[in-house]
Amino acid sequence: MTYTEALQYLYAATPAFQEVGASAYKPGLDTTRQLDAHYGHPHRAFRSIHVAGTNGKGSTSHSLAAILQTAGYRVGLFTSPHLLDFSERIRVNGQPIDQDYVVRFTEGARAQIAQLRPSFFELTTLMAFCYFHDQQVDYAIIEVGMGGRLDSTNIISPILSTITGISLDHTQYLGDTLAKIAYEKGGIIKPQTPVIIGRAEEPEVLATFQRRAEEEAAPLRLAATEFRFVRSQPEATGQTLYLQPKGQGEAERSVYFELGGAAQRYNVPTILTAVEELRRLGLELPDEAVRKGLAEVCALTGLRGRWETLSRSPWVICDTGHNEDGVRYVVEQLRSLGCPLHIIFGMVSDKDVRHVLALLPPEARYYFTAARVARALPARELQELAESYGLRGEAYPDISAALEAAKASAAAGELIFVGGSNFLVADLISIYHNTK
Structure with a gap:
């Protein structure tokens, strides 16, 4: 089996939402847990950071990965969908998954595919976890595929959960109100695990997250109260954002971000708040690593298509x-x-x-x-x-x-x-x- 043949087999044998939409949507964790057990619970071999949200989770995930790998950690990154090639979804220190690994994993998964009939996302989630285990990553940034509560990635026990924000999308699967969608996204909040909320401007959204965090005794931080966006200055290859940190007498802080989109005014406070929380958890993330990770996120992680x-x-x-x-x-x-x-x-x-x-x-x-x-x-x-x-x-x-x-x-x-x-x-x- 070649790499191309392996991908053709995966798309044919495991329906992919990216290709066919609703018919590939398979909520629930039962199949993922069975796959996880079959492969020996690979996600338990590394520490993870879980990222959900309607918009901004890709930029946030890649930025956190860039910062951590610049700080010297070996970092896995699982995102979706891909733009040019499947291998973009699974990276270690910015390098796409080895094509031979995709082939070997796919050949070895035939019996599980026949028995469990997993979706494309369920199977490739386990492929990512196995690859990160085998590559001996220190940390993995895991982006939710859709929603959160019933998403295949939600079998992990992360050290930090991050929810970038909520808006109406995938309403036929997640619910037709912001509160319903927030309930699904908030499903990644885990017991006694800190959670960062990027945006929660609507009272019903904030209340949903706060209720879930209280139920799980999970410390909750609102990025919008940690860093207030002041203004941004477009530049040739990105933008400089000016933020006002929380606290009296704090000097205005400028951050150069390679991603130039207007929506990044919300993502950067989320990323910086997550960095502060990771430091509290014991990670060594020097200011220079944060600066370089944000300034060179595309080069470090392969991120494409954001303005x-x-x-x-x-x-x-x-x-x-x-x-x-x-x-x-x-x-x-x-x-x-x-x-x-x-x-x-x-x-x-x-x-x-x-x-x-x-x-x-x-x-x-x-x-x-x-x-x-x-x-x-x-x-x-x-x-x-x-x-x-x-x-x-x-x-x-x-x-x-x-x-x-x-x-x-x-x-x-x-x-x-x-x-x-x-x-x-x-x-x-x-x-x-x-x-x-």
Whole structure:
């Protein structure tokens, strides 16, 4: 079995939410626990940090991994979905999982797949835990796939839980109110284990987290009360954020972050509060490691697609924000640029497409298209929906055609932005990757 054959087998034998959506969703921990027992409970061999949230958990997870590995620890990182290749999901000190390991694990898992019928995420969660065990990592940053309470990753007993924030997404699985979603995300809060909450502006969300923390005797810290965002200064390859730490007489603190998105104003306080809590737990995280981890997070961990500049001539930026809350900050940032906008846009059909379209700037020129996944909303259907919100543009069969059209139309100093779907961003990055 080759690496390509192993992935083809996994996608065929274990349904993947990334590919097929709802039919792959399998809530509950029974299958994961059976797999965990079969493999000898590999997650018990390392200490872990659990990260949940509607938006921001990827940026937060990668940043914490970058800081820890810069401080000298051997760090595992498990995230999803991937953009270019499956191996991006499982990393040790920024390096993707060895392809031969994927093959060996897959060949060895055939009997368990036949017996337990796990989902793709259930099986690959155990693949990650086994790899981290075999690689003898000191710490692993584990990003929740969806929700938290019933997510496959929730078999771990972390030293720290982090919930970046709550907004409406995956409502058909997690509930149709913020309180219901907070209940699911709060399911990662463990007994007597500290938890960091990034954003909880709505009273019902904060009350849900506080109630869960009290039930579990888990110390809870609110990042928004630890660090107040003051302002940010965009720079060529990132941004400097200015924060006001808690406490009287504290001097304003500047932090350079390689990720330039507007939403990072909420993620950086969460990351810094998590760092302070990890220090309390005994980790040696020097200020220089924090500075370098934030300043070089993409290089250290391989993170892609977060307000990423792919080209400066023509000017092309992409961002993986794909729900109402994420797109709101993308639009804020687009408008702050003050230049004509060419927006290549695509979404998957199981998202709240109408609420997202209502946020988009009508003054932009649009190029509607679809990513190369079965869940993608057809470009023509997206175009027709967008027209009812005053968004004008043409439909294109794929990202390549849309990009060529945008390049032909955009003048110097005008921006081509690509977003609306992780998968569309993945298709775009693949184009630039293959032309290097």
